[in-house]
Amino acid sequence: MNIATKSPTIAADADGDTGPRGPKPKRTLSRRNIIVYGTLLVAAIYYLLPLYVMIVTSLKGMPEIRLGNIFSPPLEITFEPWIKAWSSACTGLNCDGLSRGFWNSVRITVPSVVLSIAIASVNGYALANWRFKGSEFFFTILIVGAFIPYQVMLYPIVIILREIGLYGSLSGLVIVHSIFGMPILTLLFRNYFTSMPEELFKAARVDGAGFWGIYLRIMLPMSLPIFVVAVIIQITGIWNDFLFGVVYTRPETYPMTVQLNNIVNSVQGVKEYNVNMAATLITGLVPLIVYFVSGKLFVRGIAAGAVKG
């Protein structure tokens, strides 16, 4: 009886009422929005201003730089500093610019990234799905490795590389980078594979797939986001590395970062600020492009696996 009288009342209310209806009006200039966007704007300027100065300076000629207005846009745009930085800036011994270092860095980064990710993903997969006796202990050791400062291991590795005859070569540096990427990457992959439903793995086993079969045919196709994250972490990490590059290579195999340092710090003649700025920008271009191209996938991968314990 109660129910019978209630529903017509609601219907009448809906017809006669003057309450809100339709889309909610947007408040564009609330106090909250002003604070939020104001803070964002200040932060953006704080980070973008140095970049602006660098770009502007790299496009000026030396006479204009000497005028001292570092914030003013170039009166006359010139790409001369960029060309010089790439192909003819001097690093003390030779004067063929950053190009040599760039190709060295490519030859270091590509194999290091591929090797470290290939090994770490299999590591993570094995630790997540094929628990063996002592696998937790093994994992703990690997993670502890991530907390030991690099400096402690610098010299022992010099000796190891010398003993196996790889000291000073690019392949030596590739091995070092691959090993040092192992803890964090294994953790990343292990957590991602652990977050995948266990029943999927069981189903594949019942279907008869083995260790590699499951890895290649089931797990790999499902883990693109985490691979993108790993690639980004490794490319930026290895490309930006300076310490290992300067310790484990010879001048002719110096990576780009070491060469950049040598160009900027060489003290013969006038400091060519425009060339230095251009050289820095060129060096930073690779990680920057990687971020821009894969930003969305990166965020997705981080959300998918990296955060989960």
Place this chain on the structure above:
Amino acid sequence: MRVERAINASVSVRDLSLNFGAVQVLQALNLDIAEGEFVVLLGPSGCGKSTLLNCIAGLLDITDGRIFIKGRNVTWEEPKDRGIGMVFQSYALYPQMSVEKNLSFGLRVARLPKDEIAQRIARAAEILQIEQLLQRKPAALSGGQRQRVAIGRALVRDVDVFLFDEPLSNLDAKLRSELRVEIKLLHRRLQNTMIYVTHDQIEAMTLADRIAVMRGGVIQQFDAPQAIYNRPVNRFVAGFLGSPAMNFLEGQVEKDGPYLRFAADGLSVPLSTYAFADGAPPAPGAAALGIRPEHVSLNSGDGWPFSAQAVVEVVEPMGSDTLVWLKLAGQKFSVRMSSERAPQAGDQVTIGFDPMRASLFDAAGDRL
């Protein structure tokens, strides 16, 4: 003699033990399942029923014991070599593969010829009526369709034994009852041995040829559904099966002339017709009398070996019938009856039941 029995059975588990570290999950468990039988492993969460199924499938390494499938000792064999197909609760379909690729994955891994694969998929798709879904990805399927594909994946492998690990738990109630019927039809058509894990007693009662009720890694009772329902071996089984649950009255068994009777707070139930488990009447002592709500009648006249007066406390209409709660000997007691004749709360009623249909349990919970 033991081994001989194992060979005749479709699946045999011998003295199976499984420990996770110091925790004993399964202890010296034995189970024999006949060829073509539909066996349900039933129990509350954490009773080891899924663990047992995973052991039979070979997905868990057992601590001790042996497992036979079709008379072959498969204790150390890989899951794929055991002649089993498995269906999981979460469907476990490979998300990046189409339905067809999902079905054929195991066959492709086994490197079967292409036309053989196509033939088997066509057969499975026809049986499960998923022909029109073959090119879709799992993400584009509904829950019921996904579970059908998962069953198909076991079907195409042409296995001796089907293992179901709570296959219907992720589906809504309506779909669950539909697929329940389909699984039963599938079993009738294929005549394979099926082992089915569930915590849902309705699924167990409707599907099983025999139910194994488990608790704490131990099989409590392994029998036909009706036998378990009517003559539960202990109080746990009695309480776990049946909805609404069985009534238990706490009291004691006493001498009553040449017979025994069950007494509780002014109540006296004659046990002259009760069939004791050992055949011989037990010694008097503390006991619990269990009687299912549907075996009690309310206001249906005299003629019951036992009847008593009580006051109705709560009435729960459930549509087809009504559950009436009352106090008997100071303890909660429920009666299931047809809705038309249901009393109102506060009414004085007479209840009656036949002790033949009751279950008596001793202080330890075992059937008397």
